[in-house]
Amino acid sequence: MAAKPRPKSDAPDASDRVSRIREGVTAAILEHRLLPGTKLGEDEIGEIYGASRTLVRTALQQLAHEGIVNIEKNRGAFVARPTPADAREVFEARRLIEPTIVDHACEAASPDWLERLQQHLAEEREAERRGDARTSVRLSGEFHRLIAEMSGHSIYLGFLKELIARSSLIILLYRRHDTPACGTDHHAGIVAAIRKRDREAARAQMLSHLDEIEAELFLKDPVADELRLADVLGV
Amino acid sequence: MAAKPRPKSDAPDASDRVSRIREGVTAAILEHRLLPGTKLGEDEIGEIYGASRTLVRTALQQLAHEGIVNIEKNRGAFVARPTPADAREVFEARRLIEPTIVDHACEAASPDWLERLQQHLAEEREAERRGDARTSVRLSGEFHRLIAEMSGHSIYLGFLKELIARSSLIILLYRRHDTPACGTDHHAGIVAAIRKRDREAARAQMLSHLDEIEAELFLKDPVADELRLADVLGV
DNA sequence: ACAGGCGAAACTTTATACAATCCTAGCCCA
DNA sequence: TGGGCTAGGATTGTATAAAGTTTCGCCTGT
Numbered sequence: 077m078a079a080k081p082r083p084k085s086d087a088p089d090a091s092d093r094v095s096r097i098r099e100g101v102t103a104a105i106l107e108h109r110l111l112p113g114t115k116l117g118e119d120e121i122g123e124i125y126g127a128s129r130t131l132v133r134t135a136l137q138q139l140a141h142e143g144i145v146n147i148e149k150n151r152g153a154f155v156a157r158p159t160p161a162d163a164r165e166v167f168e169a170r171r172l173i174e175p176t177i178v179d180h181a182c183e184a185a186s187p188d189w190l191e192r193l194q195q196h197l198a199e200e201r202e203a204e205r206r207g208d209a210r211t212s213v214r215l216s217g218e219f220h221r222l223i224a225e226m227s228g229h230s231i232y233l234g235f236l237k238e239l240i241a242r243s244s245l246i247i248l249l250y251r252r253h254d255t256p257a258c259g260t261d262h263h264a265g266i267v268a269a270i271r272k273r274d275r276e277a278a279r280a281q282m283l284s285h286l287d288e289i290e291a292e293l294f295l296k297d298p299v300a301d302e303l304r305l306a307d308v309l310g311v
Numbered sequence: 312m313a314a315k316p317r318p319k320s321d322a323p324d325a326s327d328r329v330s331r332i333r334e335g336v337t338a339a340i341l342e343h344r345l346l347p348g349t350k351l352g353e354d355e356i357g358e359i360y361g362a363s364r365t366l367v368r369t370a371l372q373q374l375a376h377e378g379i380v381n382i383e384k385n386r387g388a389f390v391a392r393p394t395p396a397d398a399r400e401v402f403e404a405r406r407l408i409e410p411t412i413v414d415h416a417c418e419a420a421s422p423d424w425l426e427r428l429q430q431h432l433a434e435e436r437e438a439e440r441r442g443d444a445r446t447s448v449r450l451s452g453e454f455h456r457l458i459a460e461m462s463g464h465s466i467y468l469g470f471l472k473e474l475i476a477r478s479s480l481i482i483l484l485y486r487r488h489d490t491p492a493c494g495t496d497h498h499a500g501i502v503a504a505i506r507k508r509d510r511e512a513a514r515a516q517m518l519s520h521l522d523e524i525e526a527e528l529f530l531k532d533p534v535a536d537e538l539r540l541a542d543v544l545g546v
Numbered sequence: 547a548c549a550g551g552c553g554a555a556a557c558t559t560t561a562t563a564c565a566a567t568c569c570t571a572g573c574c575c576a
Numbered sequence: 577t578g579g580g581c582t583a584g585g586a587t588t589g590t591a592t593a594a595a596g597t598t599t600c601g602c603c604t605g606t
Contacts, residue, residue, distance in 0.1 A: 092384075093560095117587075117588095118587080118588070119586095119587080127560095128560060128561050128562080129561085129562090129588090130559085130560060130561065130562090131559095131560075131561095133588090133589095134372065137369065137372065137373070138372070138376065141373065141376045149327075149567095149588090149589090150566080150567050150568060150587085150588060150589075151567095151568075151569095151587090151588080152587070152588065162465075162466075165464055165465060165466045165467075166466060168464070169464075169466050169467065169470075172407065172408065172411055173407065173408075176407055229400055229403070229404075230397075230400060231397075231400045231401060231404050231474075232400075232404065235404075235470055239466075352556095352557075352558095353557080353558075354556095354557080362590095363590060363591050363592080364558090364591085364592095365589085365590060365591065365592090366589095366590075366591095368558090368559095384558090384559090384597095385557085385558060385559075385596085385597050385598065386557090386558080386597090386598075386599095387557070387558065
């Protein structure tokens with residue numbers, strides 16, 4: 077008997093190899109193990125995952141479309157390096173979309189979902205407690221994705237996945253000081269609002285949560301690297 | 312002397328072949344020449360554009376990511392067939408995003424941009440006048456994209472491109488009767504509001520414009536094809 | 547006559563080979 | 577000694593070939 081005659085119609089999380097590569101690289105970027113500007117050689121990645129360049133290339137192209145990888149013609153793929161302007165756009169988009177998402181999530185709140193949220197909060201606290209910064213930053217992003225999944229709105233979910241991934245790079249690049257991953261447990265407050273199905277409170281808390289994250293960023297203006305050099309050596 | 316020492320860094324509209332394929336197929340879908348469910352064979356397209364299947368495949372994957380093509384494993388690529396649920400999500404997202412976009416556009420309004428908008432309106436009317444439905448429906452979508460470009464917000468622009476393309480398929484599938492492409496020239500009203508830099512009016516007109524488009528749709532419930540068959544033959 | 551199954555053709559998927567491009571290092575010459 | 581130029585290596589872009597899967601037609605048996 078074949079392992080999977082036909083999983084459903086399309087694999088939910090896609091067990092195929094290109095997805096494995098994509099998710100592996102994505103996780104590495106979201107956990108801040110791969111830094112912006114890092115070269116992602118096709119042979120290199122292919123060897124790691126035991127895959128041909130064809131598959132690696134497909135995965136990299138998908139990541140490029142999600143905005144966390146830049147592909148430069150004849151040069152290769154690099155981890156994206158969002159500009160301050162990009163950062164402002166990303167957070168403006170999040171401030172627009174996420175309140176609406178959490179609003180929907182309030183309506184979709186079921187005991188099952190609330191349980192998952194609660195468990196997620198526990199994982200976040202656990203990672204925080206033992207000082208595991210990498211897991212912590214990843215879970216912090218996944219919290220937002222979880223709420224988007226909960227809302228049942230697949231388009232918002234797709235948009236938000238992209239925004240979260242970019243946010244992770246932005247926070248890595250522009251955070252002022254090493255403040256804890258996501259402030260003073262705003263997430264718990266958001267979950268509480270969802271539990272009470274208080275849509276207005278949920279929207280408000282999500283918005284202020286995002287504001288707080290962005291407030292921690294220092295979005296100095298562009299300064300292409302050459303210009304910065306001139307600035308430093310200029311006297 | 313080489314023809315192009317280095318066009319800039321990346322080609323603006325991408326003169327490379329995969330973009331030509333992508334834009335060709337996109338245009339065909341947006342102009343309702345390719346109908347939902349149509350099989351997009353790799354050989355077939357490759358022969359049309361004189362390209363290898365490698366390039367065609369790349370283009371199709373990009374279109375799949377944009378949501379206007381479905382790729383079924385081992386079966387091939389097909390023009391997407393949005394469900395009524397998809398349609399509701401798309402228009403909800405547009406109602407959320409586009410008022411904000413047009414708001415930004417008001418601030419970005421310059422004589423140059425207003426000129427482009429005016430010219431676009433003229434083209435729309437011209438196509439409408441001579442009954443060129445295909446050009447008409449394409450221009451109607453491009454109007455919204457133009458405003459997004461005007462807003463200068465590249466993330467919103469990316470999101471909206473996707474939403475517009477899907478909208479085109481949705482309108483094709485679910486429009487009640489063949490009402491004129493975009494109602495009674497709401498677009499002109501929106502441009503007028505932008506010209507006056509009246510952000511509130513622009514938002515309101517955009518919103519009612521979208522409402523009107525959606526109101527013309529008949530979003531009957533899911534009915535997967537098998538289920539519909541059972542329904543039809545039930546008795 | 548019809549149901550079921552075998553087989554071949556067509557297509558997608560993956561891998562590999564070839565071509566083009568870029569980066570680097572070394573050399574030559576002023 | 578320093579700058580510019582050229583050759584080699586490395587890496588990406590493209591095409592083609594091999595492998596696997598699905599689909600459709602035909603054929604046989606009942």
